[in-house]
Amino acid sequence: MKDHAELSEEFNKDEPRVDWHDETLWFIREKRDKAVHTIPEWEWLRETGSQIKNNVLSNLSVYLEQFELNAQANGVKVHWAANAAEHNDIVLSILKKHQVDRMVKSKSMLTEECHLNDFLTGNGIEVIDSDLGERIVQLANEAPSHIVLPCIHKKKEEIGDLFHEFLGTAAGESDPQVLTEAARQHLRETFMTRKVALTGVNFAVAETGEFVVCTNEGNADMGAHLSEVHIASMGIEKIIPERQHLGVFLRLLTRSATGQPITTYSSHFMKPREGQEMHIILVDNGRSRQLGRADFRNSLKCIRCGSCMNTCPVYRRSGGHSYHTAISGPIGAILAPNLDMKDYADLPFASTLCGSCSNVCPVKIDIHEQLYKWRQVLVKDGYVSPVKAISMKAMAFTFANPTVFEVAGKSGRWFMKNFPSMVSNKLNPWYKEREMPEPPKESFREWYSKNRKKP
Amino acid sequence: MSSRNSILAALRENQPELSVLPSLAGPISVEADPVEKFKTLATAIGSKIFEVITFDQIKEVIMKQFPAPARIISSFEELAAIAETDIKVINPHLLEDTELAVLKAQLGVAENGSLWVPELNMMQRVLPFICQHLALVVYKKDIVSNMHEAYQVLGNSNTGFGAFIAGPSKTADIEQSLVLGAHGPRSMTVFIMS
Numbered sequence: 001m002k003d004h005a006e007l008s009e010e011f012n013k014d015e016p017r018v019d020w021h022d023e024t025l026w027f028i029r030e031k032r033d034k035a036v037h038t039i040p041e042w043e044w045l046r047e048t049g050s051q052i053k054n055n056v057l058s059n060l061s062v063y064l065e066q067f068e069l070n071a072q073a074n075g076v077k078v079h080w081a082a083n084a085a086e087h088n089d090i091v092l093s094i095l096k097k098h099q100v101d102r103m104v105k106s107k108s109m110l111t112e113e114c115h116l117n118d119f120l121t122g123n124g125i126e127v128i129d130s131d132l133g134e135r136i137v138q139l140a141n142e143a144p145s146h147i148v149l150p151c152i153h154k155k156k157e158e159i160g161d162l163f164h165e166f167l168g169t170a171a172g173e174s175d176p177q178v179l180t181e182a183a184r185q186h187l188r189e190t191f192m193t194r195k196v197a198l199t200g201v202n203f204a205v206a207e208t209g210e211f212v213v214c215t216n217e218g219n220a221d222m223g224a225h226l227s228e229v230h231i232a233s234m235g236i237e238k239i240i241p242e243r244q245h246l247g248v249f250l251r252l253l254t255r256s257a258t259g260q261p262i263t264t265y266s267s268h269f270m271k272p273r274e275g276q277e278m279h280i281i282l283v284d285n286g287r288s289r290q291l292g293r294a295d296f297r298n299s300l301k302c303i304r305c306g307s308c309m310n311t312c313p314v315y316r317r318s319g320g321h322s323y324h325t326a327i328s329g330p331i332g333a334i335l336a337p338n339l340d341m342k343d344y345a346d347l348p349f350a351s352t353l354c355g356s357c358s359n360v361c362p363v364k365i366d367i368h369e370q371l372y373k374w375r376q377v378l379v380k381d382g383y384v385s386p387v388k389a390i391s392m393k394a395m396a397f398t399f400a401n402p403t404v405f406e407v408a409g410k411s412g413r414w415f416m417k418n419f420p421s422m423v424s425n426k427l428n429p430w431y432k433e434r435e436m437p438e439p440p441k442e443s444f445r446e447w448y449s450k451n452r453k454k455p
Numbered sequence: 456m457s458s459r460n461s462i463l464a465a466l467r468e469n470q471p472e473l474s475v476l477p478s479l480a481g482p483i484s485v486e487a488d489p490v491e492k493f494k495t496l497a498t499a500i501g502s503k504i505f506e507v508i509t510f511d512q513i514k515e516v517i518m519k520q521f522p523a524p525a526r527i528i529s530s531f532e533e534l535a536a537i538a539e540t541d542i543k544v545i546n547p548h549l550l551e552d553t554e555l556a557v558l559k560a561q562l563g564v565a566e567n568g569s570l571w572v573p574e575l576n577m578m579q580r581v582l583p584f585i586c587q588h589l590a591l592v593v594y595k596k597d598i599v600s601n602m603h604e605a606y607q608v609l610g611n612s613n614t615g616f617g618a619f620i621a622g623p624s625k626t627a628d629i630e631q632s633l634v635l636g637a638h639g640p641r642s643m644t645v646f647i648m649s
Contacts (some may be wrong), residue, residue, distance in 0.1 A: 040564075044481045051477035058474045061466040069528055074613070080459035135630035145610065149628065158631045176632035184638060191638070192548055208611055218584045218624040219532040219640025225581035243611055244479060250619075251566075258627075261496060261567035262602075265584075265639070266619040272582050273616070284462045294470030297639060412534055 008318035010398065022316040028149075029178040029310040031259025032360065038123050039255070047434055049248050050364040053301035056239055057291060063206040063239045064282065070209025071280055074271045081279045084384050085113035087283045091116060091198065091231060092123055094279060098229055100196050102126040106111055106185075106213070106220035109147050110202030110233050112285060112326035116198075117294030124325070130219040132183050139166050143162040145320025147327055148306035152260040155318050187219070201234035202303070204280075207242045211280065214253065214263040223265055226379065229277045236282050237300040252362035254303040285324065290338040295373045299334045301363045308357035308367055314350050323347060334370040340432060345383035348374035357360060362444060415437040479603065489565040492599050495566030500622035501635055502643040512536065513592065513646050518553065518642075521588070525554035530578050531592070545580040556586040560620075562646075564597040564605050569621035570645065571605060573614035577593040580616050584624075589640040591620065592649050627634065 002010075013017055030168070043357035056063060068078045081087035087110075095103060105111065105127055117127045117138075128137045133150035137143065139162045144150030151159070151349040168183045184251035199220045211232055212444035213220045223229045240249065254260045291297050309315045309329030319354050320328035323345060325336040330351060338343035348371045357367040378384050379392055398404050442450075456464070460472060492502050507513055510533035518537060521527060528550070529538035542550070558577060560570035570591050574580060578586045585590050599605050604618075624639030635641055 027631070040484050041482045044483075048477050048479065048481060051474070054474045055476045058471050060470055061463045064463065064466070078630060080457070080462055082458040082462060130638070131628070132626045136628065149631075151628055154630075156632075159629055176629035177634050179629055180626060180637060186634065188551075192551060208613065210613075216624065217626050217637035221584040221618070222581070222638050225579075225584065236466075240477060243609070244603070244606045247606045248479070251602050260500070262564075262569050262619065262621050264500075264620075264621050264624055266569070267632070268611050268617045270617075271555040271615040282462075284458075284465070288462055288465035288469055291466060294471070295472070370531060408639075 001343065003181065004318065004322050004324070004350040007322035007324060008027050009352075011319040011322055012317070017155075018317055019153075020320075021319060023308045024152065024318045028258060029307070029360070031254055032307055032310065033259075035255040035259040035261065038069060039251070045248060045252055046362055046364050048303065049303075050382075051417060052240060052245050052248060053363050055299055056094055056237070056241065057297060059241075060236065060239065060291065063340075064236060066206040067209055067239055068282075070207070070208070074209045076209065076272065076278045076280055079279060081281055081283045081285070083285050085281075086174065087281055087285070088116050088119040090279075090281050091233075092120065092125070093402070094111075094121075094229065094231060095125055095196055098196060099127075100229075102105065102128070102194060103196045104128050104130050104190050104194040104223045104227075105198045106200065106223055107131040107150075108184075108198065109326055110200060110235050111198065112144060112148065112363060114233075114283070115286065116233075120355070128187075130187050130190065130217075130223055132180065132217060132219075134406075135183060135187065136162060139163075143321065143326065145307055145328065146306060147304050147329075150277055153321065160365055168282050191226050192217075194211050194223070195227060195374075196229045196231065197227035199224055199235060201232050201238050202235055202253070202278075202386060203246060204239050205243050205246065206239055208270065210243070211443045212246060212250075213267050213269065214250075214265065215262075215267075216264045218265055221265055224269070225273065227276070229279070230269075230272065231279045233281045233283060236284055236287050237302075253303055253305055255305040257364040259432075282432060284406065286339050290335075292337070295377075296334060296338065296370055298365050299331065299338075299367075301365050302331050302335075302364060305362055307362065308358040309396040311356045311360050313352060313356070316348065323350065330367045330371065331365070332366060334374060337374050339380065340434050341383045341443075343379045347386075348372075406443070410443075413443070478622045479596060483601060483603055488608065489598045489600050490566035490595055491587050491599075491612075493563050493568060494558045494647070495568075496565065497645055499620070500568050501625065502568060502645050504645050506647045506649070513590075513619055514613075516644070516646075517590070521555050526552055527557065528553050528586070529557035530576055531557060533540045534644065537643070542578050542582075545579070547579050547585070550564065550582055550585050552581060553582065553586040555590060556582050557589045557590045557592065558583060559647075560593040561597065562605055562608055563593045563647075564600075564602060566601040566617070567597055567621055569619040571609065571614070571617060573618050574616040575614060577616075583618070583620060584639045586640055587619070587643045588644070589623070590644040590646060590648045592648060593606040 016073040136151040145153040156174040333347035527538040626637040
């Protein structure tokens with residue numbers, strides 16, 4: 001499997017595209033800033049959101065039982081899935097019970113995490129993603145590269161080619177207005193003919209047993225309200241205690257995500273429609289394990305706004321696919337090692353630790369600190385390549401010993417001055433895409449001992 | 456052990472010491488003129504606003520924009536002359552050719568230009584989403600400053616289903632170009648009634 005550095009290198013081959021990707025995401029970060037600055041109590045909102053989520057994590061078992069009871073009283077069937085496989089089996093069994101072999105789905109990163117589409121396709125079920133961005137990546141046979149903007153890595157001309165091939169638009173047509181209209185017509189037919197609809201869940205309220213789904217396109221509602229069976233898949237950490245807490249989170253979510261004041265639709269599902277069947281699948285898939293890791297449990301507070309991706313200098317220049325996991329970017333890099341330390345050992349290193357992610361996070365997750373802590377865990381437990389582990393150990397030793405540090409600095413400067421090819425070559429990963437700096441004549445320590453005022 | 460019980464057992468084992476829920480009494484800004492703020496925000500997200508006093512004014516706007524034979528559906532008996540007002544028994548799929556739906560919003564929210572519509576006011580759940588164009592009527596007195604106030608009004612009412620709706624359906628998934636009319640209504644009109 002290729003790691004983050006190798007996948008980034010592929011993405012970086014097309015420099016104008018990298019620049020475009022970088023600028024597009026930064027533009028969204030700027031829209032977020034503008035929206036946030038109109039709310040004087042923004043920092044209070046963040047702090048309150050963070051504290052509500054702390055309470056949720058400390059009382060998750062009780063809230064889930066309360067939610068189950070209230071949802072059942074509302075006529076909703078509640079299922080529990082310990083892992084991805086069990087989640088997928090539950091979905092398949094519901095489809096089989098209704099003798100249905102096709103389903104429409106709105107955005108759910110959880111089903112990406114569970115690889116539901118592949119599983120269902122393998123079992124003879126056709127799945128159509130109805131969010132425009134998700135439909136585009138589905139047609140391209142790719143995974144979403146961003147949790148809020150699934151096809152942010154694609155140019156409109158590429159989308160035009162896909163639509164020409166699959167939806168019959170004119171060759172060379174790349175006007176977003178025309179392409180969106182084509183998707184609208186195609187997906188209307190899908191909504192009208194599917195008996196089962198699956199949606200994600202943004203928030204679920206323990207006190208009322210309801211769940212809230214946020215979309216701009218209206219695709220979750222079109223699917224759910226025209227279906228005979230509505231399945232909602234949610235990670236167990238999506239619970240919030242009371243309905244009034246929605247006020248806090250709905251104010252935070254979309255301003256952080258896209259800079260809009262709220263999504264077009266914030267739909268509150270309490271009971272199934274008359275004659276309809278409604279299911280909720282509560283999925284653990286490693287979340288209870290992450291809850292037990294004191295250093296990393298805060299990652300479960302995430303409300304999936306994507307602002308950490310839009311602001312991340314690495315994400316913007318490496319693209320979402322370089323993270324090779326369903327949730328990319330900084331938050332994905334602290335969630336993924338919990339799922340598999342070996343497969344995702346590279347991700348906590350895909351960061352400059354600049355802290356911008358933590359600064360924009362609407363629920364104040366200490367993302368960059370957790371990235372740093374994962375590095376230590378992964379090196380200690382032997383999940384990092386021996387070369388990196390040895391060089392990190394050598395670095396720690398050097399920094400901890402003043403004499404060694406001085407000698408190392410001196411010899412480094414001497415080598416860079418007299419034998420620049422020893423550092424400026426392809427074997428040194430730091431030399432890639434960079435000019436090595438001019439070596440300074442002396443270290444700060446040497447300069448200081450020469451220039452300080454003698455007592 | 457069932458997955459339910461094993462998940463709950465793992466959570467009980469792993470969840471940290473109980474931390475208290477914060478109070479929601481905070482430095483929340485309140486709009487001096489919620490109606491003006493609502494108008495500004497709703498316009499910014501693509502809604503068209505009309506301030507009206509009578510249903511005749513609403514009728515006039517609608518008839519100009521949606522001349523017959525456009526299929527219009529409304530929950531307002533006052534609009535019976537131009538709209539179907541009873542669709543309770545219709546299969547939701549048969550609403551697909553609805554050109555315009557005119558429904559009542561329970562409240563409007565100034566800070567984001569959204570309107571809360573409970574299921575009871577939707578006639579059919581799918582109607583405000585499947586129609587080509589949507590119009591919502593809200594009373595001036597029902598426009599609140601922010602989401603906190605909105606949820607205070609809603610309390611824990613169990614309406615089966617309900618949604619905050621903010622403007623026409625939209626997407627910017629293709630190169631961040633905003634397109635109105637993704638899967639739901641292509642336009643949103645708000646009638647603010649005195």
